[in-house]
Amino acid sequence: MGAAAAGAGAVSDSGGDVRSAADLAARVLEILAERGGTLAVAESLTGGLVAAELTEVPGASRTFRGSVTAYATDLKRDVLGVDGTLLEERGAVDPEVALQMAAGVRRALGAGWGAATTGVAGPDPQDGRPVGTVYVAVVGPEGAGKVAAPRLNGGRADIRKESVRSVLGLLLSELSGNGRAQDTEQNGGN
Numbered sequence: 679m680g681a682a683a684a685g686a687g688a689v690s691d692s693g694g695d696v697r698s699a700a701d702l703a704a705r706v707l708e709i710l711a712e713r714g715g716t717l718a719v720a721e722s723l724t725g726g727l728v729a730a731e732l733t734e735v736p737g738a739s740r741t742f743r744g745s746v747t748a749y750a751t752d753l754k755r756d757v758l759g760v761d762g763t764l765l766e767e768r769g770a771v772d773p774e775v776a777l778q779m780a781a782g783v784r785r786a787l788g789a790g791w792g793a794a795t796t797g798v799a800g801p802d803p804q805d806g807r808p809v810g811t812v813y814v815a816v817v818g819p820e821g822a823g824k825v826a827a828p829r830l831n832g833g834r835a836d837i838r839k840e841s842v843r844s845v846l847g848l849l850l851s852e853l854s855g856n857g858r859a860q861d862t863e864q865n866g867g868n
Contacts (some may be wrong), residue, residue: 683716699839702846704715708743709853710741715819717849718787719745720758722770723812727842728795743789756780763772769805771797773825776815780823790819793849795810797830797856799837810837814845818850824852 698703710717719728719742729745732738745759751770754760759782760775768775776796784792797812798804810830817823828844830837 685820694731697843697847699843700734700848704735706853707732707735707738707741707844709850711737712766715791716743716789717793717796718783718789719744719845720754720792720802721747722754722784722794722796724838724845725749725839726797727838728793728845731842731846743787745787746783747843754782755778757861758786767786769862770805770854771805771811771813773813773815773827774827776813776823776825777817777823780817781816781821784817791849791853792817793845795841795842795845798835799834799841801834811846812837812841814844814846814848816849818852824848 683753683796709715717732717839726745732742735817746753748754748758751765754770754832755762755765758779760778762811764772764774764778776794779794779796780792782792783789783794794815795812798807798809800809803809812830813825815823815825824843826848828840830840832840
């Protein structure tokens with residue numbers, strides 16, 4: 679499964695306009711509904727905030743299958759199927775973990791698309807990663823995936839909020855065929 683990383687910045691659609699998480703969620707669900715697609719979400723640091731944003735959209739049940747909040751590392755392994763050796767060697771805050779979470783929730787909940795968040799919201803570092811280290815990932819119907827690494831600052835609430843916007847923005851970009859994330863050395867490696 680290929681991987682890509684992207685820097686932070688304002689999440690925008692093709693027009694360059696900054697969108698709120700609510701706008702991103704509505705557009706994602708609109709595109710999925712038009713295509714008869716479905717979505718499942720795996721969340722760690724966001725603790726259900728992505729699912730909450732999606733379910734705020736009227737009619738979300740047409741496309742949103744559900745979510746798994748896998749806050750604990752063992753749930754990432756046992757429920758989402760993230761490789762245990764990967765978790766032991768790199769910890770839960772890792773781009774490949776994010777991709778495996780997205781693929782795992784897609785399989786577990788029977789969705790066409792899977793999205794995932796993992797990272798460190800603070801106040802303390804985790805797994806040797808500083809506060810603000812976040813990975814968001816999306817895996818599509820063909821099993822191909824993308825991961826982004828937004829560089830987030832601020833307090834815990836700010837990091838979690840921006841993580842929601844980041845994963846919804848990445849998903850919208852992939853659904854729109856605008857995958858602007860740059861390749862990394864991981865591309866094609868797994």
